[in-house]
Amino acid sequence: MRVRVEKRSTLSRWMTISAPILSLALALLVIALVFWGYGISPLLAYKRIFMGAFGSPYGLSETMVKATPLMICGVGLALAFKALVWNIGAEGQLLMGAVAATWVALYLLPDAPAAVLLPCMFMAGFLGGAIWGLIPGILKAKLRANEVITSLMMVYIASELVNYLVYGPWKGPGEWGFPYTTKFPPSAQLPRLLGTRIHYPTLILALLLAVLVYVLVMRTKLGYEIRVTGENPEAARYAGMSYFKTVVLVMLISGGLAGLAGVGEVAGIHHRLRYPQGISPGYGFTAIIVAWLGRLNPLAVILTSLLFGGLLVGGDAIQVALGLPVATINLFNGVILFFVLGGELLTRYKIALERRRED
């Protein structure tokens, strides 16, 4: 027997849809082994996860809460990845959005009414994330600095900046020594759906952004430039497209969107700036998987972000109920990304098994 990898001559529509689903199923199969190793029935574990995430009004609402930042970040990353710009730093861009919004809420316009303050917070958050995306973007476009490294490093800078602020100058005097800022004034808090933590303005914004980015990619001149640059950078140059403009714009937009997700977290959930892990349990990183599983299609990202939101919630549920370590859930992300990227490869290539003939 011999294994060969061949390029597929055609890409069927059926395959582009079924490949991510199949990848996901295989990932779940592998993770089942882990549950089994812990002496827990995988079926029971998956049932608990599913029920935890989607089986109750509370679970469902929490799934939406977690899906919101994933969706916004994932949509932005899908755009960047389409242009072959590997923005790995959405986590840092999200934190900078949160910092910018906090500054507006507590220091710039603390007395403004909600109708003024909240839009200003979102704008500032977009800018904060955009600047954090622009820096690696400009470094890549001008100096060919690898954006995977630079955008990732920017995450640590953002994270330490948040730490500095909440332990230092922005530490709230009435917070019993916790690394929190003072609570936002009510006008800086996003309204929630009754009895849940769903800050629906952010959720609506996320859905809107998914549609907008889809239209941007498929129907606008900029989207065309992004697609051409992503498919064949040399042809883009030949056609007179500015590489600088494309790279800088996608980093700006994807950074800005991650910043908006950060605003949603501080204005909708925490109502203050906290230590970095308190604001985001790695939404910016999980969004990378969300974007890939959605095959870089912003509309598909809506679905995949809900799936991963559910996974986070369901994961929490089994940690408590079945006494599993936190690492089990992190394992989910890694294994799923592994299979999704593998599935991506297999839609373009096929593996043929052949028996060697001896004659």
Added chain:
Amino acid sequence: MAERQGWGEVVVSMRGIVKRFPGVLANDHVDLEVRAGEIHALLGENGAGKTTLMNILYGIYQLDEGEIYVKGKRVTIRSPRDAIELGIGMVHQHFMLVYPHTVAENIVLGLSSADFLFPLRRVKGKITDFSERYGLKVSPEAKIWQLSAGEQQRVEIIKALYRGADLLILDEPTSMLAPGEVEDLFTTLRRMAEGGRAIVFITHKLDEVMAISDRVTVLRQGKAVATVEKSRTNKQDLTRMMVGREVLFLLPRKPVEKGVIVLEVEALHALNDKGLPALKDLSFTVHGGEILGIAGVAGNGQRELVEVITGLRQATKGKVILLGKDITNSSPREIIGRGVAHIPEERIRTGLVPNMSVAENLILKAYRSSPCSQRLFLNYAFIGQHAERLISDYEIVTPSKDAPAKLLSGGNIQKLILARETSEEPVLIVAAHPTYGLDVGATGRIRHLLLEQSARGAAILLVSEDLEEIMTMSDRIAVMFEGRIAGIVDTAKAGVEEIGAMMVGARKEQERGY
């Protein structure tokens, strides 16, 4: 030489080969037999299935039906590695080289006999040895991306030689070579054949078949029409077999009225990718309605000249003036906006977005402005109509306007590029090797399109290494040698010998004389 008789044993025999691609029967029960010591031409138009057949033999494609025998033994070739083990080597038309690596590294890559540690030490000596023996001049230390297409091809040839193939397949090996280099290659091939190796020579050029081959197999639309001995056939017969109809060999070039000066290049200097001077004090003009042919051996600055004019490379000194306006070192976008069309040397790498649709490829340059787009948005209704119109006007054969451009054949890809570049009525067309690798039919069509543009009044700068193309198309011919213009002559007064001599630098001393 051609009368050499008594070829040796059958090295390779392919019987009843069938290969299907989605929607295409690429090889339809093809038989081919190649003997030791012969140069066997595989002749046919693009899309006739020549390359497919050889890719099957080299293990790149798997056959759907049929049998392959190597030295009388039935074999299954699953990969190039299998083919190499069986003593089959192939030099592809599109080079299969690792661009950031050096020549030596590319040659040693995948070589099972390479030393595990410091594999390059022994290789370099051997490369130099091959280079000298066969006149394949190339530095083992050079990085592939720094080499011209012609030099890259030499690397490919050395690579195959290095693997010591008994049967060497060459896919359109002369397309990028100058006449002198072609003769050198032919000498190499003859020497290898005399040494008992078999050579399969894929081509669509009849002159080459007549010059080099011992036997010819003609393919047409996936079928083998016939295998004949070269000495018992002639160009007319071969043409008839190849295209199934008579073809005119020469295109008439009507003298056109010279318009205003469209392009002026003044004392232009530029560097190549290695940072060495590639253009040295270049000056010439092209008038509207005129075709200025740029002849020369690959790597004498033609690529750099094209890139400087189209804004893809910076000039270090001198001027490029378009219709009186200085466009030196303007951005590609501005130059496109001023009506300069560019038919690039590497049409797939540079001129095409293979995974995007034919329609989207057709707007690669026009997408910025109305009616392709309004403000921020693309106008897909117009883009669709635009594509339908160009597909029919330029006779682009494609499953549909929405099919990915990579599905098109070489000739149709070039028609797509010409449709895009000429439909906007440019003032200047910079055409680099516009018919390289195309079959007779597509070549004629492309040349005809360029002549139409010239008749319309466009100035055309035609860079080509095909001297026949330059001679039949151009009004004047500028010969480039080592980054300079060795001379500019009127085609009507020029002889092939004179131009050939300038291509290898003969005119230089004479020029300095006055």
